[in-house]
Amino acid sequence: MRIERDFLEKEEVELIHEATLEILSKVGVEFQHKGAIEVFTKHGAKVEGNKVYIDKKLFETALSSIPQSFILRGRTSDKDIEIGLGKTVIGTASGPVFIREGDSRRFTTSKDFKNFTKLCESSKTIEVMNGNMTEPQDIDIEKRNGFRLATSLKYSTKPLMGFTIGKADAQDSIGILQSFVGSKEKNLIMGIISVISPLTYDFGMLDSMFEYIEEDQPLMFACCSLPGATSPVTIAGTLAVNNAEVLAGIILSQLIKPGFPVIYGNTTPSCDLRYVTPAIGGVETALITTATATLGKYYGIPSRSGGSLTDSKLPDMQAGIESTLTILSPIMSGISFILQSCGILESFNVLCYEKFLIDEQNIEMVKRFCLGFDIDKDLLGREVIENVGPGGHFLQEIHTMMHFKNEHYIPYLSSRESYDMWLNNSSRTITSNAAEEIKKRLEEFKAPEITKEQRKLLSQYL
Amino acid sequence: MPSLKEIAEGVIKGNEKLVKEKVQVLIDEGTEPLEIINQGLMAGMNVVGERFKNGDMFVPEVMMAARAMSTGIGLVKPLINDSDMLSVGKVVIGTVKGDxxxxxxxxxxxxxxxAGFEVVNVGIDISSEKFAQAIREHSPDILGMSAMLTTTMMQMKETIEHLKSEGLRDKVKVIIGGAPVTKQFAEEIGADGYSVDASAAAELCKYLVGA
Structure with missing residues (x-):
């Protein structure tokens, strides 16, 4: 028994697919980059100025070469991670400017970046790091990317995501990785190419894309439209436009280099039209995510969504409700990669220490839920049921000892003890437990070993 | 020759078979019986109690450990004179009437x-008269009463009242426990103590007998 499935019917997927083909061939997609236009022209696409029209034939040819999965390299081979083919890989936050810690909300600093890198490295849940995890405000913008990549390499051995706002950004990200590992091997660092919804790619992102493709470093193409504002207000219409714009970028990548590894991403949230702001913790975000997983499988491309998302300002009940919904949907629908998995508050603006740990636990709970349970002779426990008989108990049985840890997940940050025990133990809440655990994890952290040359390389950025 | 430490480890792991074997070997080799209990079996169980208290061990693991320990004690006990058995105190324990x-x-x-007490477990569904009878029979230092139901917890009060009327209340310390029971309730009904869980109960007993 597994809690994992596709939620769209085949006919529904095909309706989105047909609408997508029509958008691509009749409405077109804007690529604000001469090089991109040249690629499309060379492959016989109809082009008007910056607008490209992709017909069914070109669409099918380009998508036929995409690998179903690829390996993103860690600094040690045991940290290599395969993205695609059924497994859900969990990545870090991306881009918050503020930090919440206890009662305080403040700008993020270089110290927070270090702390969160350490927390991600020691995390059993998070498998991929991100140079763009936060925006440390105490570091000049020109030096920020170098600092973040170098810090990630100093404290982490997990695969890394780099920067993509322009060619120089891309070159710096790829360059530091190549120097650090001392080779120009494939899949060292992954970038994100974002669409400007609806149906537009800007020059900087495309310029960066060429660089990643040239250096054989994988890319994630992703959109984040606001239904009702930058895509149709309906979920169906939003999905059609999102699908068209993301696939248009992916098609370009395959025309440049067939077989280049990519991820099909969609982080479109709900949109609250009282404010026209992203409602990332909205129920519809979760619905769009399930469709994204199914569409990824339909085209044979690894898929990506957000997860543990909320618009709440505090790690409170709203945050818990919204985060659970938005992390359950990608895991149960089989998304390949989740970015923004732990610690997000305030519609991506805030990274919260305590929520980071609570989300880790929540992800493990959701994974346990989606794993379901097995039924076989031993698990049915016929023998132990007979031994114990009516009126007995199972606490002292080997069968209990053998299975209790695997069958029942224990959320250590949550309270399940009796009221008096809880009272005697300082009435701890999930957030106070998380705060305590963070302190412990940071104190116990040991940085990975790096060579003298690597240390020298990083020191120029730190 | 197996060491006492191995026996303690066996208890901690809840390995009844191993404990049984090793204790027998030690007995055959002439190790002092009290030494086997205190430095082997009890030493292991003390670690279990500590770990359980800290949330590092689970109830099934504790029960397996306790079973391994009592199997070991069962082998050693016949070799010891009753007067040599070091008992911290005696406890009569039971679940109240209707529960x-x-x-x-x-x-x-x-x-x-x-924790070193001699325990007389009188079972479940014990009326106040039966508790009184057990106290007369065993003369314990402590009476422990358990109730799991909100509907039966008042039986604890009734038992205490009954002990008073029988002139037995001053002869024992009374402790209570169970899901609906609180410290406040314990005070209200005139019990001497209450604990939130099993390991705290052991500490409470030690405290009450001054051990």
Missing amino acids: LHDIGKNLVAMMVES
């Missing part, structure tokens, strides 16, 4: 026994 819950009470009995 059939057994497991929590047994867990407390086990932990209290592991």
Whole structure:
């Protein structure tokens, strides 16, 4: 028994697919980059100025070469991670400017970046790091990317995501990785190419894309439209436009280099039209995510969504409700990669220490839920049921000892003890437990070993 | 020759078979019986109690450990004169009338026994008269009462009242426990103590007898 499935019917997927083909061939997609236009022209696409029209034939040819999965390299081979083919890989936050810690909300600093890198490295849940995890405000913008990549390499051995706002950004990200590992091997660092919804790619992102493709470093193409504002207000219409714009970028990548590894991403949230702001913790975000997983499988491309998302300002009940919904949907629908998995508050603006740990636990709970349970002779426990008989108990049985840890997940940050025990133990809440655990994890952290040359390389950025 | 440490480890791991074998070997080789109990079996169970208290061990693991320990004690006990058995004190324990819950009470009995007490477990559905009878018969230092139901917890009060009328209340310390029971309730009905879980119960017993 597994809690994992596709939620769209085949006919529904095909309706989105047909609408997508029509958008691509009749409405077109804007690529604000001469090089991109040249690629499309060379492959016989109809082009008007910056607008490209992709017909069914070109669409099918380009998508036929995409690998179903690829390996993103860690600094040690045991940290290599395969993205695609059924497994859900969990990545870090991306881009918050503020930090919440206890009662305080403040700008993020270089110290927070270090702390969160350490927390991600020691995390059993998070498998991929991100140079763009936060925006440390105490570091000049020109030096920020170098600092973040170098810090990630100093404290982490997990695969890394780099920067993509322009060619120089891309070159710096790829360059530091190549120097650090001392080779120009494939899949060292992954970038994100974002669409400007609806149906537009800007020059900087495309310029960066060429660089990643040239250096054989994988890319994630992703959109984040606001239904009702930058895509149709309906979920169906939003999905059609999102699908068209993301696939248009992916098609370009395959025309440049067939077989280049990519991820099909969609982080479109709900949109609250009282404010026209992203409602990332909205129920519809979760619905769009399930469709994204199914569409990824339909085209044979690894898929990506957000997860543990909320618009709440505090790690409170709203945050818990919204985060659970938005992390359950990608895991149960089989998304390949989740970015923004732990610690997000305030519609991506805030990274919260305590929520980071609570989300880790929540992800493990959701994974346990989606794993379901097995039924076989031993698990049915016929023998132990007979031994114990009516009126007995199972606490002292080997069968209990053998299975209790695997069958029942224990959320250590949550309270399940009796009221008096809880009272005697300082009435701890999930957030106070998380705060305590963070302190412990940071104190116990040991940085990975790096060579003298690597240390020298990083020191120029730190 | 197996060491006492190995026996302690066996108890901690809840490995009844191993404990049984090793204790027998030690007995055959002439190791002092009290040494086997105090430095082997009890030493192991003390670690279990500590770990359980800290949330590092689970109830099934504690019960397996306790079973391994009592199997070991069962082998050693016949070799010791009753007067040599070092008992910290005697506890009569039971679940009150109308309540059939057994497991929590047994867990407390086990932990209290592991702390060095002699425990008389009188079972479940015990009326105030039966508790009074057990006190007359066993002269314990402590009476432990358990109730799992909100509907049966008032039986604890009734038992205490009954002990008073029989002139037995001053002869024992009374402690209570169970899911609906609180410290406040314990005070209200005139009990001497209350604990939140089994390992705290063992500590409470030690405190009450001044051990």
